[in-house]
Amino acid sequence: xxRLRNKLVEVTGDSLSGQLAPRVSRAFLRPFLGAGQSLAAxxxxxxxxxxxxxxxGRVMAEDLARLAPAELLIVDPKSYxxxxxxxxxxxxxxxxxxxxxxTARACKEISPATxxxxxxxxxxxxxxxxxxxxxxxxxxxxxxxAELETGQICTRLGLPLDHASVHPETMVVHVxxxxxxxxxxxxxxxxxxxxxxxxxxxxxxxxxxxxPGGTVRPEVTSAPTASNPSLCGxxxxxxxxxxxxxxxxxxxTPTRDCxxxxxxxxxxxxxxxxxxxxxxxxxxxxxxxxxASRPLERCSLGELAxxxxxxDPLDFTVGDWCWAERxxxxxxxxQVVGRFVRAEQELVGACSRCGEPLxxxxxxxxxxxSIPCFETMGHRPLHELGAKEVEWVLARGEEAGLxxxxxxxxxxxx
Numbered sequence: 001x002x003r004l005r006n007k008l009v010e011v012t013g014d015s016l017s018g019q020l021a022p023r024v025s026r027a028f029l030r031p032f033l034g035a036g037q038s039l040a041a042x043x044x045x046x047x048x049x050x051x052x053x054x055x056x057g058r059v060m061a062e063d064l065a066r067l068a069p070a071e072l073l074i075v076d077p078k079s080y081x082x083x084x085x086x087x088x089x090x091x092x093x094x095x096x097x098x099x100x101x102x103t104a105r106a107c108k109e110i111s112p113a114t115x116x117x118x119x120x121x122x123x124x125x126x127x128x129x130x131x132x133x134x135x136x137x138x139x140x141x142x143x144x145x146a147e148l149e150t151g152q153i154c155t156r157l158g159l160p161l162d163h164a165s166v167h168p169e170t171m172v173v174h175v176x177x178x179x180x181x182x183x184x185x186x187x188x189x190x191x192x193x194x195x196x197x198x199x200x201x202x203x204x205x206x207x208x209x210x211x212p213g214g215t216v217r218p219e220v221t222s223a224p225t226a227s228n229p230s231l232c233g234x235x236x237x238x239x240x241x242x243x244x245x246x247x248x249x250x251x252x253t254p255t256r257d258c259x260x261x262x263x264x265x266x267x268x269x270x271x272x273x274x275x276x277x278x279x280x281x282x283x284x285x286x287x288x289x290x291x292a293s294r295p296l297e298r299c300s301l302g303e304l305a306x307x308x309x310x311x312d313p314l315d316f317t318v319g320d321w322c323w324a325e326r327x328x329x330x331x332x333x334x335q336v337v338g339r340f341v342r343a344e345q346e347l348v349g350a351c352s353r354c355g356e357p358l359x360x361x362x363x364x365x366x367x368x369x370s371i372p373c374f375e376t377m378g379h380r381p382l383h384e385l386g387a388k389e390v391e392w393v394l395a396r397g398e399e400a401g402l403x404x405x406x407x408x409x410x411x412x413x414x
Contacts, residue, residue: 008073008117008130009101011108040068042247047071047134049159051123051150053103054078055087055229056140056164059236062089064138065107071115072107073134075123076100087229124149127319129392129405132157132289136247138239139163144192148282151188154180156287156401160246160256163188164239168227171264173235176274177242179256183284183399186257190277231264238262287394287401296390296406301369302378305395308402315368317394321387324348325364329356338377339386343367368396 046069050061053076061074076099080090094102104118119126123146137159139150147163154161161178179185238260246255253271262269276284290308292299296319305313321340328334329351341348341360349358382390395402 008119008126009104010115010117011104013108013112037248039248043067043069045070046136046247047073049073049075049123049131049134049137050103051075051137051139051146052141053099054084054140054142055089055227055232056166056236056239057138058089058099058103058106059233060138060140060164060240061103061107062110063236063240065110065114065116068111069114071134072104072117074100074104074107074116074118075121075126076103076118077121087227087232089229089233122146122149123153127391128153128157128287128394128403129289131159132403132405134159136160136162136243138243140165140236140239147188148192151178152282154178155183155185155187155282155284156403157289158182158286161188162239162243164235166227166231166235168231171231173231173238173260173262173264175235175239175242175260175262177246177256177258178274180286181256183286184276185284186274186276187280187282187284189282190280191259191274234262234264285396285399285401287403289403289405291407292393292404294407296393296404297383297388298381299393299404300379300381301393301395304393304402304404305378308395308404310395310397310400310402313395313397315370315396317368317396318382318387319391319393321390323366323369324360325366326361327351327358327364328361329354329358331356334361337364340382341365341386 048064048069048071050057050064050072053061053074057076061072064072079098080088080095080102082095084090085092085095090102098118098120100118100120104116107114108116123131131153137150137154139147139161140163141147141150151161153159158180160180163174163176163178165174166172167174176188176191178187180187242255242260245251254273257274259272259274260269261272288308292304293307296304301316301318318340320343322343324337324339324341326334327337327348331351331354333351333353333356335352335358337348337358337360339348346359347357348360350356351358377385382388382393391405393404395404
């Protein structure tokens, strides 16, 4: 998984040329009545992540592009199926193509001034520092696990989250907005019913095009929904309207930590508050994102904890590295390893007794370092313990988390 992280593909240029090619110009973005700020100026400074680029997400992504934001990142592991043409705003020529890439290219064509990139994978495969530089996330996934994972990321990074979904059998649209202002803010999992938690355990998906879900997780089962395109488009437009209201400070009714429900059968809409569920199974811990004073591999965990003022850390996570406590060779010799290894690394060295390959023992392989480990090696630089090319380090306490990333180089600041 570590090789996937941060491998965003940036879309450079566009496929349209000539004077008739459409272009978004920030000069054409008209102000809203009562807005104290320029719409163009506000969005020119904002960065958005779009998670899922199907029947709802593709519409939201292209609408965001028409607002000419500073940056757009499109995340989706799937491709368009032949049946996608029924519900999703795509051309027949796009069938078989990756959703993330095709949506990103469409957005770049609409707004060449916007920095657009895509990731053909799951959002949880991206490192937290990569996502921390964005300002807001919009979500329209077809499975509960993606809702939970995206919600956890937004909670930890303090990113506002807009989630649009549909229930086609009843022509109902749901638009949920989560502020993630602090640890007391609600998350998507706070709203899960007992039935939804059972479906989550089975990892059931609800694809809008009626096709089987992804191939990313072979055990996922599928429950076809085959929603109609007008309902999906309406969900996207209502979510974007709420995003605009919140971003520009428009209207008197709440725009955060609330759910808008619209029923096409009755043409009625209802807005309800969303509150944190005290029995939510997910962690509601906000992380403070900080740059280290030097490359992380040259820092010790004790140094980082002191830099962030975390007096009593509970545990540490060092990027994609795992702490190998003990190993077992092919001849059955058990011995202490005591260093970092890659999560996918099967061999952790040679046996000190017989020289045979030393394999890791899963029971003694830890992604999180506990206090006893920290007390014995917390003063040593990470590279001396085997962790090189470290992307991030997380130090967690009871009520706070510190997420460290490498110092930003000048060419990466733009």
